[in-house]
Amino acid sequence: xxxxxxxxxxxxxxxxxxxxxxxxxxxxxxxxxxxxxxxxxxxxxxxxxxxxxxxxxxxxxxxxxxxxxxxxxxxxxxxxxxxxxxxxxxxxxxxxxxxxxxxxxxxxxxxxxxxxxxxxxxxxxxxxxxxxxxxxxxxxxxxx
Amino acid sequence: xxxxxxxxxxxxxxxxxxxxxxxxxxxxxxxxxxxxxxxxxxxxxxxxxxxxxxxxxxxxxxxxxxxxxxxxxxxxxxxxxxxxxxxxxxxxxxxxxxxxxxxxxxxxxxxxxxxxxxxxxxxxxxxxxxxxxxxxxxxxxxxx
Numbered sequence: 001x002x003x004x005x006x007x008x009x010x011x012x013x014x015x016x017x018x019x020x021x022x023x024x025x026x027x028x029x030x031x032x033x034x035x036x037x038x039x040x041x042x043x044x045x046x047x048x049x050x051x052x053x054x055x056x057x058x059x060x061x062x063x064x065x066x067x068x069x070x071x072x073x074x075x076x077x078x079x080x081x082x083x084x085x086x087x088x089x090x091x092x093x094x095x096x097x098x099x100x101x102x103x104x105x106x107x108x109x110x111x112x113x114x115x116x117x118x119x120x121x122x123x124x125x126x127x128x129x130x131x132x133x134x135x136x137x138x139x140x141x142x143x144x
Numbered sequence: 145x146x147x148x149x150x151x152x153x154x155x156x157x158x159x160x161x162x163x164x165x166x167x168x169x170x171x172x173x174x175x176x177x178x179x180x181x182x183x184x185x186x187x188x189x190x191x192x193x194x195x196x197x198x199x200x201x202x203x204x205x206x207x208x209x210x211x212x213x214x215x216x217x218x219x220x221x222x223x224x225x226x227x228x229x230x231x232x233x234x235x236x237x238x239x240x241x242x243x244x245x246x247x248x249x250x251x252x253x254x255x256x257x258x259x260x261x262x263x264x265x266x267x268x269x270x271x272x273x274x275x276x277x278x279x280x281x282x283x284x285x286x287x288x
Contacts, residue, residue: 040205042217044188044259053265061184061260063207065217072216073186073209114258114267115188116205121197123258 039119041066041081041089045074045144046112047134053125056110062144067118079140089117091124094138102132109134111142183263185210185225185233189218189288190256191278197269200254206288211262223284233261235268238282246276253278255286 043064050056063072066081074080087093091113109131113124128134128142135143187208194200207216210225218224231237235257253275257268272278272286279287 040190040202042188042190042205042207044186044207046184046186046260046265057263058184058260058265061186063186063188063209063216063259065207072207115207116190116202119201121190121202 038067040116041118043072043113043115043117043122045141046114047142047144048110049107050110051108051127053110053112058112060144075144076140083139083141084117089120089122091122091126091138091141094141097136097139100132100136102130102136105130105132107131111137113141182211184260185262187216187257187259187261187266189258189285191286191288192254193251194254195252195271197254197256202256204288219288220284227283227285228261233264233266235266235270235282235285238285241280241283244276244280246274246280249274249276251275255281257285 043066044061045064046053046058046061048056048058062074064074064077064080064084065071066077066084070078070081083094084091087095107130108127109129110125110127111134113122115122126137128137187210188205189208190197190202190205192200192202206218208218208221208224209215210221210228214222214225227238228235231239251274252271253273254269254271255278257266259266270281272281
């Protein structure tokens with residue numbers, strides 16, 4: 001019991017289940033996790049008005065799943081997945097829409113991308129000068 | 145021009161769009177962001193085998209949206225949203241399933257929850273002793 005307690009204490013695990021009286025309680029089989037056939041890609045993207053995610057309340061948040069198929073609340077899930085795939089899942093490598101011209105209005109907008117891309121954890125934040133520059137910052141990923 | 149450059153430099157903004165020749169290019173109106181009628185709730189949850197998210201590759205990742213309706217790749221989106229709502233969006237306040245008894249097998253599983261809950265940013269990580277304890281750690285939120 002001492003070893004286990006130390007393990008639990010050291011790692012701050014919560015020993016939620018205890019081996020109580022066996023009568024009337026079935027011992028749950030060590031649940032086998034459903035196997036995953038593909039590296040997961042599940043992201044949540046947010047946008048807020050402000051200079052950093054730490055100070056800007058998220059105004060909108062969308063989900064984006066790209067495996068096995070494109071889905072989520074992102075308004076252009078399929079296009080966004082294709083664009084991220086072309087950038088190898090790196091939001092900083094997304095190509096800006098150079099043809100769009102935006103005003104120089106300074107109303108900073110911060111975008112975050114958090115989650116997993118093809119089995120790799122991802123946490124990204126970027127600040128744009130205004131909503132127009134943000135929308136021009138990618139073909140579809142940041143347009144939500 | 146000097147002020148704007150300093151702003152951009154200071155904040156590391158990318159001045160993607162420049163006011164180039166006006167001929168043949170339309171000036172994009174400072175896109176008005178679609179208004180949001182409700183505080184967003186969009187989350188991505190991951191699970192991996194290991195003691196911390198920093199060291200454990202995500203084995204599975206699901207999305208969970210709870211506003212305006214429950215959706216996402218989480219296998220029990222509606223139940224998970226209801227459970228999170230009852231815990232006021234705080235994963236650490238989820239009630240464990242005490243009736244489930246798990247073995248003492250030590251095969252640590254780490255769960256993360258990232259995104260936005262009712263307009264508030266959320267980043268949570270918790271390590272369980274094994275998959276069974278993880279599944280018993282909530283009614284449905286961690287069961288994916």
